[in-house]
Amino acid sequence: MKEDKKKISQEIVLGVIKTKIGKVVIISRLWPEKSIDGSVKLTYAFPGGNIDEGETPEEALVREVRCETGLKIKVLKKISERTHPQFPVKVNYYECEFVPRSIKPILDVHEVASVKWVSPSELRNYFTTDLDPEVAKFLGI
Helix, strand or coil, X not given: CHHHHCCCCEEEEEXXXXXXXXXXXXXXXXXXXXXXXXXXXXXXXXXXXXXXXXXXXXXXXXXXHHHHHCCCEEEEEEEEEEECCCCCEEEEEEEEEECCCCCCCCCCCCCEEEEEEECHHHHHHCCXXXXXXXXXXXXXX
């Protein structure tokens, strides 16, 4: 039975968007997600989401980041992928840069409470789950 809980239910893409001064963007969710065993609530995360039918992961990421943050981004390269240890999802992490002077209002107001730019060393103050090791290496933490 425990084995069934670890089955992957979906695949998502997340953007690690870094500014030239080293800040990264995170979002806080209106409705925290609970881990498989209920012990962890995910409130803050990198922006991103599901891949719709017919989309490439990069297209999905551009769309999701725009809806969740109002930022237009350029996807640069894949950093890492993993089956999340606390949630039944395959997560693909991508390095992204935002396109200056392209900010629009957040469309996913029913999902996103706020958008923050934080230094990588501050992520541990917001994230309640383990940071992917390759993402941590990319961010220098």
